[in-house]
Amino acid sequence: MAxxxxxxxxxxxxxxxxxxxxxxxxxxxxxxxxxxxxxLMKRLxxxxxxxxxxxxxxxxxxxxxxxxxxxxxxQETPDVTMPELVVELKARGVTVDPSSVSHxxxxxxxxxxxxxxxxxNQASARAGGARGMDSQTAxxxx
Numbered sequence: 001m002a003x004x005x006x007x008x009x010x011x012x013x014x015x016x017x018x019x020x021x022x023x024x025x026x027x028x029x030x031x032x033x034x035x036x037x038x039x040l041m042k043r044l045x046x047x048x049x050x051x052x053x054x055x056x057x058x059x060x061x062x063x064x065x066x067x068x069x070x071x072x073x074x075q076e077t078p079d080v081t082m083p084e085l086v087v088e089l090k091a092r093g094v095t096v097d098p099s100s101v102s103h104x105x106x107x108x109x110x111x112x113x114x115x116x117x118x119x120x121n122q123a124s125a126r127a128g129g130a131r132g133m134d135s136q137t138a139x140x141x142x
Contacts, residue, residue, distance in 0.1 A: 004052035005032070010040060014050055017041055063104045066094060070101065074110055 009030065016026045023037040030037075044050055063070065066089060073088065074080060082098035089096055105111070 004055070005036065007050065010050040010052075013037055013040060014044055061104075062094065062096060063089075063100065066092065067104070067108070070104060071108060071110070074105060 009032075013026050013030050013032065013036075016029060017023060017037065021029070023041060024034055026032075027034040027037045040050065043053075069092070070085065070089075073085065082101045085101045086096060086098050089101070
């Protein structure tokens with residue numbers, strides 16, 4: 001991500017414009033974009049400050065207030081799907097994507113591992129051997 005312009009440049013650009021030059025002339029004179037000069041002057045008029053706006057910051061978690069509900073719902077019905085949870089959240093007034101629900105559950109230590117057959121992982125019903133091969137009927141190589 002690009003860095004913000006220095007305060008020194010901001011002061012010089014604003015001084016140049018307030019002394020009667022246009023924003024386009026200031027942009028050409030200081031080798032900046034016209035939009036930077038226009039936005040800088042707009043910020044100066046509205047706030048009286050030349051400082052750059054805050055960048056980044058903490059993002060609020062949309063699902064945090066509903067965390068207890070989600071965790072209880074998953075504990076109650078472990079095989080509930082993300083789209084089903086999205087529908088239930090929508091009924092509570094929260095619009096969210098299934099991937100957001102999945103990320104929330106993973107952050108809270110819940111994951112649902114499935115095996116290749118699409119079933120929940122558990123102890124295998126048959127002992128070892130290659131898939132689909134019966135160890136007593138397999139012909140030896142050789």
